[in-house]
Structure formats: C-alpha cells, structure tokens
Amino acid sequence: MAEQHNTEIHAPSQGHEKSFPPFDTTTYSSQLFWLIICFTFLYVVLSKLALPRIGEVLEERRDRIQRDLDKAAQLHEETQAAIATYEEALASARAKANTIADETRAKLNAEIADERAQIEQEITKKALDAETSIRQAKTEALGQVNKIAAQTTQTIVEKLIGAKPSSSDVDSVLRS
Amino acid sequence: MASSNGEFDPIHQFEIQKIFPMEFMGYDTSFTNSSLFMVLAVGLISVFLIFSMRGRALVPGRWQNLAELFYEFVANLLRNILGEEGMKFFPLVFTLFLFVLFCNFLGMLPGSFTVTSHLVVTAALALLVIAIVIGYGFYKNGLGFLKLFAPSAVPLPMLFIIVPIEVISFLARPVSLSIRLFANMLAGHITLKVFAYFLVSLASAGGLLSFLSVGPLLLGVAMTAMEFLVAFLQAFIFATLTCIYLNDAMHPSH
Numbered sequence: 001m002a003e004q005h006n007t008e009i010h011a012p013s014q015g016h017e018k019s020f021p022p023f024d025t026t027t028y029s030s031q032l033f034w035l036i037i038c039f040t041f042l043y044v045v046l047s048k049l050a051l052p053r054i055g056e057v058l059e060e061r062r063d064r065i066q067r068d069l070d071k072a073a074q075l076h077e078e079t080q081a082a083i084a085t086y087e088e089a090l091a092s093a094r095a096k097a098n099t100i101a102d103e104t105r106a107k108l109n110a111e112i113a114d115e116r117a118q119i120e121q122e123i124t125k126k127a128l129d130a131e132t133s134i135r136q137a138k139t140e141a142l143g144q145v146n147k148i149a150a151q152t153t154q155t156i157v158e159k160l161i162g163a164k165p166s167s168s169d170v171d172s173v174l175r176s
Numbered sequence: 177m178a179s180s181n182g183e184f185d186p187i188h189q190f191e192i193q194k195i196f197p198m199e200f201m202g203y204d205t206s207f208t209n210s211s212l213f214m215v216l217a218v219g220l221i222s223v224f225l226i227f228s229m230r231g232r233a234l235v236p237g238r239w240q241n242l243a244e245l246f247y248e249f250v251a252n253l254l255r256n257i258l259g260e261e262g263m264k265f266f267p268l269v270f271t272l273f274l275f276v277l278f279c280n281f282l283g284m285l286p287g288s289f290t291v292t293s294h295l296v297v298t299a300a301l302a303l304l305v306i307a308i309v310i311g312y313g314f315y316k317n318g319l320g321f322l323k324l325f326a327p328s329a330v331p332l333p334m335l336f337i338i339v340p341i342e343v344i345s346f347l348a349r350p351v352s353l354s355i356r357l358f359a360n361m362l363a364g365h366i367t368l369k370v371f372a373y374f375l376v377s378l379a380s381a382g383g384l385l386s387f388l389s390v391g392p393l394l395l396g397v398a399m400t401a402m403e404f405l406v407a408f409l410q411a412f413i414f415a416t417l418t419c420i421y422l423n424d425a426m427h428p429s430h
Contacts, residue, residue: 021190021294022362027210028296029203031192034211035297039304042218042275047267050225054247057232057240064234 149174184377186369190293190362209289210297217278217291225274246274250415257419258426265422268308272301273415280361280407284400292410293361295354302354305418313425324428353417360410364403371396 021027150170158164196207225246228239236244250270254262276292283290291297313321325342326335371392378389 021187021192022358023295024192026204027192027208027294030194030198030206030208031210031294031296032300033200033203033205034207034214035291035300038211038214038218039271039275039301042221043267043271045218045222046225046271046274050222050229050243051247051267051270053229053232054225054243057229057234057236058244058247060232061234 146171146174184373186366186373189289189365189369192294210291210294213279213282213289213291217275217282220282221274221278246270253415254419257416258423262419262422262426265308265419269415269418269422272305272418273411276301276357276414277408277411280411281404283361283365284404284407290361290365292357293365295358298354298358299350301357301414302350305353305421306350309421309425312422313428316426317428321425321428324424328429349417349421353414357410357414360406364399364406368396368399368403371399 150167153170153174154165154167157170192208192210194206194208195212198205198207224239225243228237228243231237231240233240247270250273251263251266254266254269258265279291279297282288283293310321313324317323325339325346327338327342330338375389375392375396378392379386
C-alpha cells in the first residue's frame with residue numbers, strides 16, 4: 001500500500017496513467033471472485049438459516065393472533081348464546097309464574113265458589129229444616145192446643161156436671 | 177482517506193488496495209479493501225439476522241423487530257409485484273436488497289470503501305438478476321417467454337418496430353440496473369468528498385473565508401443525510417426492479 005503511494009507521489013506521470021478505479025480492469029477478477037464468494041455465502045446463510053427462522057416466528061405470531069381472535073369470537077358467540085338462553089329462561093320463568101298465578105287464582109276462585117255454594121246449600125238446607133221444624137212445631141202445637149182444649153173441656157165439664165166426658169166425645173164436640 | 181501527500185483527490189476513496197495478494201488459477205484474487213467490506217457486510221447481515229432472531233420471541237425486541245421489519249418489507253414488495261407464487265424468489269431478492277443496502281451504508285462510514293461504487297460489482301449483480309430472469313423465463317414458459325418481446329394485440333406490421341424496441345429495452349435493463357446503482361454511489365461519494373474538501377480548505381484559509389466555511393458545512397451535512405436516503409433508495413430500487421423483471425419472467429405476455 002505504502003509502496004503504491006510512493007510511486008504515486010514520486011512518479012506523477014505514472015499516476016496520471018492510472019485509470020479511474022471503477023474502470024480499472026485489473027481489479028475486476030479479485031472483486032468478482034470475492035463478490036461471488038460473499039454473495040453465495042450470504043444467499044446460503046439467509047435462505048437456509050435466517051429467513052426460515054424469521055418466517056417461522058412471523059407465522060407463529062400470525063397463527064397465535066388468529067387463534068386468539070378466533071377464540072375471542074368463539075367466546076363472544078358463547079356469551080351471546082348464554083345471554084339468549086338466560087333471556088329465554090327468564091321469559092319462560094315469567095310465563096310459568098303467570099300461569100301458576102292464573103292457575104292459583106282460578107283454583108282459589110273455584111274453591112271460593114265451591115265453598116260458597118256449599119254454604120249456601122247448607123244455609124238453604126238449614127232454613128228448610130228450620131221451616132220444617134217450625135211447621136212441625138206449629139202442627140204439634142196445634143195438636144197440643146186440641147189436646148189442651150179437650151182436657152180443659154173435660155175438666156170444665158167435670159166441674160160443671162160432675163161427670164167426666166169421654167175424650168172421644170169431647171173431641172167430636174170440639175171438632176164440630 | 178485523503179491522499180497521503182495532501183493533494184485533493186476525490187477519486188482516491190474508490191481505489192482498490194490489496195490487503196493480502198492472492199492468485200487463483202492465474203487470476204488475481206487478492207483480498208482487497210473491497211473484499212474486506214464485502215465480507216464485513218455479509219458478516220454484519222448474518223450476525224444481525226441470526227442473533228436478532230435468537231430469542232424467537234412472540235413479542236419482538238428491538239433487534240428482532242428490525243429484522244422482521246426488513247423481512248416484511250421485502251416480502252410485501254414481492255407479494256405486491258409478483259404475488260404469492262413469487263415468494264420462491266424471496267431469498268434472492270432479500271439477499272440482493274440487504275447486500276446492496278449494507279454495502280451502501282457501510283460506504284457511508286468515513287474512510288470506508290463502498291463496494292457498490294464499482295461498476296463490476298453492480299454489473300455482476302444486475303447480470304445475475306437478468307440471467308435468472310432469462311433462465312426462469314425459458315424454464316417456466318418455454319419459447320412462450322419470447323412473447324415478452326411481442327406484446328399481444330399488436331398488428332403484424334407494428335411488430336417489426338415493436339420487437340426491436342422491446343429487445344433493446346430488455347438488453348438495456350442490466351445496463352441501467354448496474355449503472356444506476358454504481359453511478360449514484362460514485363457521484364454521491366464524490367460530492368461529499370468535494371464538499372468536505374471545500375469546507376476544510378475554506379476553514380483553513382483564515383480570515384473572513386473561515387466564516388464562509390459554514391456554507392459547505394451545512395451543505396455537507398444536508399448531502400450526507402441525502403446520501404443516506406440514496407443509499408437506502410438505491411437498494412430499494414434495485415430490489416424493486418429485480419421484482420419487476422422477475423415478473424416478466426413469470427408472466428411474459430403483457
């Protein structure tokens with residue numbers, strides 16, 4: 001290197017002859033030689049080692065993100081389904097509650113009506129019974145009245161005439 | 177790396193200097209500063225991509241994130257231009273992109289050597305791309321690949337004009353692909369060097385001129401930022417054009 005410089009300095013005419021470096025064909029063989037080695041080496045290293053590795057990592061990441069997104073979508077769907085189920089359950093429960101309430105109301109109404117009917121019936125019966133017993137009592141009482149009248153008549157007649165009339169006589173008299 | 181004798185020489189940074197002289201089958205295969213920076217770029221890329229992914233973390237760290245960023249960037253580029261079937265060229269495009277990118281960026285270090293500022297390197301890369309395009313084009317489409325030069329729905333007489341134009345434009349591809357990258361890197365580095373030299377010579381001139389050196393300083397800073405952009409952009413363009421050319425190989429009929 002130093003020698004080259006020396007010749008350059010000491011012999012300017014020779015330096016002047018030196019061609020423009022990029023067009024200096026004497027250096028081409030060495031440049032090409034090393035370019036081929038370097039480029040081939042780089043190509044092999046990159047295509048066999050470095051690039052597959054980067055590609056793998058990127059793909060893995062893409063897959064992972066896709067998986068996460070898929071999972072998120074799936075969870076979202078599940079949530080929606082759960083909400084739908086819940087709402088359905090809620091609606092059916094509400095409907096059921098309504099029917100139960102209706103049924104209970106109907107049942108209670110029926111029971112009440114039943115009871116009322118029964119009580120009314122009882123009351124009617126009791127009233128009838130009472131009427132019957134009253135009529136009976138009346139008849140009885142009326143019967144008693146006849147009896148009492150006969151007795152009284154007998155007693156009165158006995159007192160008046162001193163002889164006791166037979167009850168059949170009294171009866172016939174009283175009936176007439 | 178200004179010339180040792182203090183002379184201003186913006187071309188000096190592009191000189192190939194032998195570190196270990198070697199010969200292989202009669203050809204000069206010396207390990208030069210160019211080779212050194214190629215090896216450095218390849219080593220940095222490999223170490224970066226392999227060690228950053230060591231953890232294979234689901235939630236990436238800083239380095240892993242950067243590696244994944246490069247990966248996704250190139251993968252999206254390929255997917256957009258070539259579709260899913262083009263992913264078989266992913267390692268190639270990725271390698272090209274990162275190699276050019278790292279060579280460009282390493283060249284931005286002061287005193288370093290820019291591998292991609294040499295036409296033979298960019299031409300070799302461009303020829304590799306075109307060779308793959310041609311090889312794959314014929315492999316996949318057979319002679320149908322030649323439809324690339326004869327767009328469908330063009331009337332026969334027009335073909336006599338269209339076909340030569342298409343052939344010339346196809347042949348121009350490796351040339352433009354290689355020269356674009358090479359010239360950008362070369363010109364950018366020369367510009368930076370010129371500004372830096374201008375700055376130093378103004379500052380050391382003394383007096384009022386020293387104050388004027390603020391101008392080239394600011395411009396130099398702006399140019400450096402610009403060069404970083406260009407370093408990235410050229411790598412990106414190289415990768416994009418590779419994809420576009422590969423697309424022709426896959427779908428030759430326009």
